[in-house]
Amino acid sequence: MHEVALCQNAFEIIEQHAKRNRARRVTGVWLELSAVSCVEESAVHFCFDIICRDTLAQGAALHILIAPAQAQCRDCQHQVKITQFGAGCPHCGSQNLIVDSSSTMQVKQIEIE
Numbered sequence: 001m002h003e004v005a006l007c008q009n010a011f012e013i014i015e016q017h018a019k020r021n022r023a024r025r026v027t028g029v030w031l032e033l034s035a036v037s038c039v040e041e042s043a044v045h046f047c048f049d050i051i052c053r054d055t056l057a058q059g060a061a062l063h064i065l066i067a068p069a070q071a072q073c074r075d076c077q078h079q080v081k082i083t084q085f086g087a088g089c090p091h092c093g094s095q096n097l098i099v100d101s102s103s104t105m106q107v108k109q110i111e112i113e
Contacts, residue, residue: 003039006105007047011057013107018056021112026057028111035083036069037104044105065108071097 010031018026029048033039041064052058068081073089074096080089088095 003043003047004051006039007044007051010048010105010107011051011055014057014110015055017110018112023056023112025113026052026060026110027113028061028063028109029057029107030063030065030109032065032067032106032108034069034104035066036085036099039105041066060111069099071099073097 010029014026014029031044033041033044044064045062048062052060066083068083071080071082071089072078073080073092073094075094076089076092078089078091080091080097082097082099086095089097
């Protein structure tokens with residue numbers, strides 16, 4: 001379950017920014033997941049709640065945004081966006097894609113008090 005490690009890394013980023021801004025607590029977090037990340041959204045919610053327990057982020061509202069992945073079609077050479085696994089090239093229909101899944105999960109925004 002790599003969601004635990006992802007949430008732990010996200011929490012460390014959130015905590016750093018919150019402390020740097022002298023936050024009393026974190027009230028909201030926006031995470032962005034790649035559409036092809038293989039990260040289970042419900043597992044992220046579950047892990048995030050556990051990792052944030054007894055911290056300044058306990059009870060923070062978690063908002064998850066799903067972003068299309070970038071890919072290049074090996075057949076027609078177009079740069080395309082992929083919104084789900086198994087999606088072919090919208091230009092030629094090929095399944096021969098090189099998918100850039102480098103950004104599995106990113107902290108996009110935090111809300112603090």
